[in-house]
Amino acid sequence: MRGSNAVELAGDIERRVADHELLPGDRLPPVRILAVELDLAPNTVASAYRRLGERGITTGRGRMGTFIAERPPVMVPTDPKARDGLRDLSSGNPDPELLPDLNSVLRDSDGPRILYGDRSVDEGLAEHGALLLAHDGISADHLTVVSGGLDGMERVLQTHVRRGDRVAIEDPGYPPVIDLVGALGLVAVPVAIDDDGPQTESLGSALDRGIAAVIVTPRAQNPFGSVISAERAAELRSVLSGFPDVLVIEDDHAAAVAGSAMHSIGQDRERWATIRSAAKTYGPDVRLALLAGDATTVRRVEGRQRLGPGWVSHVLQRLVAQMMHDPGISLDVKDAADVYASRRQAMLDALHERSFEAHGASGLNVWVPVPDESAAVSAMEERGIAVRNGSRFRIRSAPGVRLTVAALDEAETSNVADALYQAVSDLGSGTRSG
Numbered sequence: 001m002r003g004s005n006a007v008e009l010a011g012d013i014e015r016r017v018a019d020h021e022l023l024p025g026d027r028l029p030p031v032r033i034l035a036v037e038l039d040l041a042p043n044t045v046a047s048a049y050r051r052l053g054e055r056g057i058t059t060g061r062g063r064m065g066t067f068i069a070e071r072p073p074v075m076v077p078t079d080p081k082a083r084d085g086l087r088d089l090s091s092g093n094p095d096p097e098l099l100p101d102l103n104s105v106l107r108d109s110d111g112p113r114i115l116y117g118d119r120s121v122d123e124g125l126a127e128h129g130a131l132l133l134a135h136d137g138i139s140a141d142h143l144t145v146v147s148g149g150l151d152g153m154e155r156v157l158q159t160h161v162r163r164g165d166r167v168a169i170e171d172p173g174y175p176p177v178i179d180l181v182g183a184l185g186l187v188a189v190p191v192a193i194d195d196d197g198p199q200t201e202s203l204g205s206a207l208d209r210g211i212a213a214v215i216v217t218p219r220a221q222n223p224f225g226s227v228i229s230a231e232r233a234a235e236l237r238s239v240l241s242g243f244p245d246v247l248v249i250e251d252d253h254a255a256a257v258a259g260s261a262m263h264s265i266g267q268d269r270e271r272w273a274t275i276r277s278a279a280k281t282y283g284p285d286v287r288l289a290l291l292a293g294d295a296t297t298v299r300r301v302e303g304r305q306r307l308g309p310g311w312v313s314h315v316l317q318r319l320v321a322q323m324m325h326d327p328g329i330s331l332d333v334k335d336a337a338d339v340y341a342s343r344r345q346a347m348l349d350a351l352h353e354r355s356f357e358a359h360g361a362s363g364l365n366v367w368v369p370v371p372d373e374s375a376a377v378s379a380m381e382e383r384g385i386a387v388r389n390g391s392r393f394r395i396r397s398a399p400g401v402r403l404t405v406a407a408l409d410e411a412e413t414s415n416v417a418d419a420l421y422q423a424v425s426d427l428g429s430g431t432r433s434g
Ligand SMILES: Cc1ncc(COP(=O)(O)O)c(C=O)c1O
Pocket: 092, 147, 148, 149, 150, 151, 174, 217, 221, 222, 251, 253, 277, 278, 279, 284, 288, 289
């Protein structure tokens, strides 16, 4: 074994477990003996063993010593539904009409019977997924499959952070991510965003104050619609380069239907994961996401998943692989991205014409700053339209409402913009920019 401090020694033992050099049930050398062998203080070795224990890689058996664990893991409130009778622009859902018909694909996605002990990732999905990721500049050298974007984020966070660690998240951001960070006992550090993604200075100051991880949405940021531009990505990568230990998680939840290219800020870092969910492209019930990352992160995610769900059902994996492969469905997905883009643009145009500041560079939503979001939501309800109160999305950022435009007919946009104009005027607003 090797290491000149506790972190290195624990890392070396973890790697040996991952490489099957150390097997479940193997006993690690007694602390004092290893300390002499490596010329380290006994406390340093004890500290390395404690770290491994906290990760569940080893178990202590009192005086008998420290052993490799039997299964070493080397590896929120729901939002209210819109009231009946309202035009629902609050849900965040994709348009069901623009999702592929799963039934027709299911009939053709037959495959071998999977048993305990088989590989966890379907080969076809790995192959097609790697191509899509490569198209976005993401390396799929280490790739696994998880049960959606949120599942992936939780699993990746748990591989690297500890209770009390600080994690930077976008503000405004996706409420389940804010909740998840809290549920894991982590401290959310808000990072301000604009149409080009997280603001460099804001991320820089979060880094200076100390964070263990940062979660970013490369495109279709929810609720703001930001897409990280090439220029912003370069700036963010540069500011992050001074902090090589910080884990970067990219939540690519809308992927092919986001309507914009992805510029990664995590690639080639020591600790990174890009999670590409199928939910917006193929439907939220297709609860699956490709998770690419560095070797340690992916190995840890797979190892921990093995202790729970084991793997994502190959029935689902084959279904997604089939849809990725099908030229007709791929064209439909492209069309869906175009339809979302033109619905978004129509809504933005209608709002800008009425002098609203409104944001929605990509994705399914448009964000409109308003002075009093609860009052604006109620006033919109009185006009028959449900929009989402921005308070759940915010930590420090200014109030707003979110309009989901995914299924909004372009003919409806002036009506919606008029209703918001009246709602905000009635409240005596000063937020419209004109
Ligand atoms: C920013 C963001 N991340 C993640 C998700 C959820 O992804 P999944 O359904 O794959 O967990 C959503 C869903 O709306 C989202 O808006």
